[in-house]
Amino acid sequence: MTAPSSPQYYEHHVFFCLNQRTNGEACCADHNAQAAFDRCKKQVKAQGLAGPGKVRVNKAGCLDRCQGGPIAVVYPEGTWYTYVDEADIDEIVESHLKNGKVVERLLTPPHLGR
Ligand code: FES
Numbered sequence: 001m002t003a004p005s006s007p008q009y010y011e012h013h014v015f016f017c018l019n020q021r022t023n024g025e026a027c028c029a030d031h032n033a034q035a036a037f038d039r040c041k042k043q044v045k046a047q048g049l050a051g052p053g054k055v056r057v058n059k060a061g062c063l064d065r066c067q068g069g070p071i072a073v074v075y076p077e078g079t080w081y082t083y084v085d086e087a088d089i090d091e092i093v094e095s096h097l098k099n100g101k102v103v104e105r106l107l108t109p110p111h112l113g114r
Contacts, residue, residue: 008076009052009053010052010053010054010055010056011053011054011055012054012055012056012074012075012076012077012096012097013055013056013058013074013075013076014040014055014056014057014058014072014073014074014075014097015058015059015060015063015072015073015075016028016033016036016037016040016057016058016059016060016070016071016072017033017060017061017062017063017065017066017069017070017071017072018033018034018037018059018060018061019033019060019061019062019066025066026066026067026069027062027066027069028062028066028069028070028071031069031070032070033069033070035086036070036072036083036086036088036089037057037059039086039089039090040057040072040089040092040093041057043089043090043093044057044093044097047093047094047098049093049097049098055097060073062114064113064114065080065108065112065113065114066113066114067112067113067114068080068082068108068109068112068113069082070082070083071108072092074092074096074097077102079096079102079107080107080108081103081106081107081108082106082107082108082109082112083106088103088106091103091106092106
């Protein structure tokens with residue numbers, strides 16, 4: 001038996017880990033996660049992709065995959081990305097969020113957790 005599900009509210013829901021640690025352990029905030037989040041929000045809006053039935057970009061705390069950071073994950077697909085710069089964010093927006101094509105080269109290696 002499968003759990004009941006409701007219709008999808010967003011086509012793509014993106015979460016950026018913005019977690020900052022002060023104990024010296026790896027964290028996404030040390031890799032310009034805030035700037036990447038801001039860039040993604042801006043690009044999604046600029047391309048008219050934001051809103052119900054389309055795309056939502058949210059902040060998140062630690063997603064427990066810090067070794068692969070900085071991390072963003074796209075649902076409902078459950079696609080995990082490790083990005084480096086603004087060009088990577090722009091590619092995720094253009095390819096995945098706009099055209100539904102996963103950016104293979106930015107996928108977080110599956111073995112990387114916390
Ligand atoms: S600090 Fe970003 S995934 Fe843990």
